[in-house]
Amino acid sequence: MTLNEHISTRLATFGITSEIRQDTLHLTIDGNEIRIRRDEDLENAYANYRRARSKNFDANDRTYILNNSVEVPLARLDLDIFREGDDATFNGEPNRKIVIQRASASYAFAHFDSPEYAQYFKSFVHQRITRNLSSRSAKPLAFIFFRPITATYMAGGRKTPNNIKETAIEAIRACLLKLAVERRICYEIFRPRARRSISKVDSLIEPEWTIPKVTYDPNIVSFYKVARSSPFPSQSYLAYYHVLEYYFLRVSEDSLHHQLKTLLNRPNFSVNSDGLDRLISLVRKQAAQDDETEMLRKVLQRFTSEEDFIAYVANLESDFGEKLYSKKRVIFGESLEISLKEGHAISNAAKLMKHVRNAIVHSSDKYKREECHIPLSESEDVIYEIIPIVRYFAEQVIFGTATPRQL
Template sequence: MTLQDVKEKFKELYSKYWLEVVDEHEDEIFFQSRGGFTIKASSDDLRSYLDFETRKSSYIHEPFETCLCSKDHFEQMITSGNRYGTFLNMRRGQKITFGNHETDSYYVEISEASLDYKNYLRFNEYFLMRTLDRIRMNVGRGRADQDRDIGFYVYAPLTIKVCGLSETSPQKLAEKSLEIIEGCLFNVSYLKGIALVLEEEFPHRQPIGDDFKYEDHDFGSELPLPRSSVNRDVARFYQRGMVVEDSINQFLSYYQVLEYYFLSVSDEELYRKLTTIYNDPGFKSSPKHLDKVIQSTLNHKRESDETEMLRLVIAKHVSEDDLVEFIGAYEDHLGEKLFTKKRKMFGELTEIRLTTGHVIGNVSKRVKLIRNALVHSSDRYNRNENFVPTRQAELEIRKEVPLVKLLAEKVIISTAQ
């Protein structure tokens, strides 16, 4: 690649978005925003990118799209996981280090992304949009300097870097580096009270369920008075699900609304069976008839696992038609067959068949499968896959929340007095 090739690439890719080429010289390009602000791609920036192109082939973009890895360098995007606690707020030039680069065989550093990382991902759509957002923000505040070039505003997230190691392949270095990084993340949490999270993919602007409304009740600022009294205990579980931002706690809070009624609904089913026996005109207090009572009770205890209890609660309080309608609308919103396409979750195949008599049972199994995976982390609990709280895994759980939220709402309304 030549300098002219770099110039053509800059002009083509930056012009696709917010900037327009208005002038250029041998080693400079001047862009203008729609608002009339001029910014340049300087000689230093263009040549820096050209220099990077000579070694770009030594890097791989694995094992995650947020990684940059070669035989002797590993770097991955990192963000703060603390929403309410201590937040990692680092300015340009600041860093957190693990180990000593002068005395240790390797060390780890958290700091602004390296120049190679920024150049490798400079024209990634997410990076481009963040870069342009930074330019807009500074222009809007009157802080942008026309002498600064685009390179100054290129998005530079925090990354964690493993330095000093060398392996025979980038893949082997990545594997070793990730093991080291997990220990470093624990140390910074334990010693400084800061939770840091490895990003495994760039944020994508796609629907994940947060903005989905199955029933859009538009009452403005005037709401109706309650027509009935809801159970205060279950309402508080529901409210907790509404206020927490973590998708796992959301799911479990809504699930607790359903779980609250497990025993009462299960016992009602037993009472119904026993009443049928007692109401039989031929019933007598003889061993033959009493055995039926005993057997029904014993069978009830054996059959009353939590999945069956959940099914009974849903069957009693939620309409199958409502579930079918909700699933159709939600899958349309997501643009994918989240529920109705057979797929593997936590070691089990799951699918919700939208046919009469199958919906409630399928929904119950799916919700219970997810609940167990979130609650049980022991590798001895069962032989299924366990849930590990990565960002991608949490995103998948977030997609499941609207279903269990709907179930909780229907149960609260149905049980109101």
């Protein structure tokens, strides 16, 4: 079977009709005919792929074992988009090698044949090959395939070691640290996100393109932009939390100011022992009550309607199809929930957000593994699911602290 024939057969499982004419693949997608031009290099690589004596693609982590090599996808962590190519080769004994570069053609074919490809075709390939339909030129065959940056561990020799995958992962991680230290190039082994995704609740909004008539606090807007742009859920979470934390003292002290003014402005107030004791009692009581969770709750109550927040959470859970927030679940070692009842929702949300914040910032060995967050681990997924809550409150604070602007 030729590569074009194989592609034609595979795409037919997605309802894509195709025809091969003079070595050119003609696809019919959404009523449009799209030509895919031949690639001799990929055809030769496919012939070698079919002859491989041993190969296995793991759809769970997208690792690929071919004979005595292991190829794993990498996720780029730094944002230096102007940096030149990061291809690198590490040599070791006996006859071991790790190569970081664009994924091999064999990896691309293995991914193409895996269950993972169906979602990849829907999310990326369909749009890629149907873009610019007005052009009459044929699309590159490479458009069909997934070829991320990968790290390939080669053990040397013909015999495949029993623990080759574990050995490869350890060696690759060590090389990635070496790259980060010596070349400031930061990669991490790619870890697929859990199937449950909250991205659909954060879809883009078509703007009205009108100039806002208010001025937003530039400091908290800066935190918000960092949160929006961070590729790491944990760092994004902390930046959103900083928007709330920015007003902890201001809101707490404002409450105390009102209580003190009420006391001092009473006609019968006297600057004597009794009056001063009452002043001291107010200040001490305020200080005793204002732990961080309580200060967070006060900020949330100042800028948010609890009724609106309850409706927001209910809509989120409706979109997810499950009670992700209002049902008790263990999060970083503690059972938490947001009760969707007035008088409880905001207090529960404050407790949840403070607990997650603590899990992110505390890495001391006094904490158990399930009680703290490790960057780039599965706990990023837990934080990712809480982000819609902290982002909602951050936006309410930004809107609530805006001031009218002279036009």
